[in-house]
Amino acid sequence: MAAPSGGGAPHAHNDVPGDVLDELTPEQLAAQWEEEKPPAAGALASMASSLVVLGVGIGAIILSVAMGLGTPASPQPGLWPFIISCVMVALGLFQLVLGRHNRDAEKFTRMSLAPLTGLVTLAAMVALMPLIGFEIPALILCIIWMRFLGGETWRSTLLVSVIVVAAFYGIFVLALGTSIPHLF
Structure with a gap:
């Protein structure tokens, strides 16, 4: 670590990550993260990723039903994949309908x-x-x-x-x- 220069107060050194993180305020840290984050995706990318999740979920539902579901008391191999696939489909639908306005999604890179x-x-x-x-x-x-x-x-x-x-x-x-x- 670098020592403070000239007997003055210590200051942040951008080339030493530990020093920077210790001396940044939460607001400065949030601003730094905002600068470093990837570009935001648009509505089309959000819709495309939702459709992929939906497609994978529906395909997994079909495969899990083919393996057999059974009952909760006597489950067959497809029961848990079926439940997880249903959750995927629900989340894909939720993202497709309500997530279009999400500005937190990252652009595909x-x-x-x-x-x-x-x-x-x-x-x-x-x-x-x-x-x-x-x-x-x-x-x-x-x-x-x-x-x-x-x-x-x-x-x-x-x-x-x-x-x-x-x-x-x-x-x-x-x-x-x-x-x-x-x-x-």
């Missing part, structure tokens, strides 16, 4: 692809697990998520990824003896 990348890599892991076990796909998934989506260093990415996969192996294969597909 390049960073908007990060959740899609996460979903696609997760789907690839699920598809590869029955073929080659979970260890290699889980390791690749951790590396992609930590390094490319999370911006971690290579050293921490590789170390944490290996530890996570080893922990999952220890918990689900060795300790619990689950039928998860694995190589070793």
Whole structure:
């Protein structure tokens, strides 16, 4: 940390985040966050995202009904996905009808692809697990998520990824003896 200059009162140094956060008033901090936030989305983007949520929710309702719902006393595999899907549809409708005037929504940017990348890599892991076990796909998934989506260093990415996969192996294969597909 930098020392105050000339014996005067300490002042904020913008290049030292800890100093800045300690010395900013709530109003200054709110103004800084306002400057840094991404551009606002328009009504069309809000409607498009609502329609995507609605579409995914309706598709999930159809799939969960196909799995079977059962009853609350005797649930079948589709019951909880059905309930969650209904909530998604309700929230999508709410956003479509009432959320058009929301000025807090962010404009779609390049960073908007990060959740899609996460979903696609997760789907690839699920598809590869029955073929080659979970260890290699889980390791690749951790590396992609930590390094490319999370911006971690290579050293921490590789170390944490290996530890996570080893922990999952220890918990689900060795300790619990689950039928998860694995190589070793």
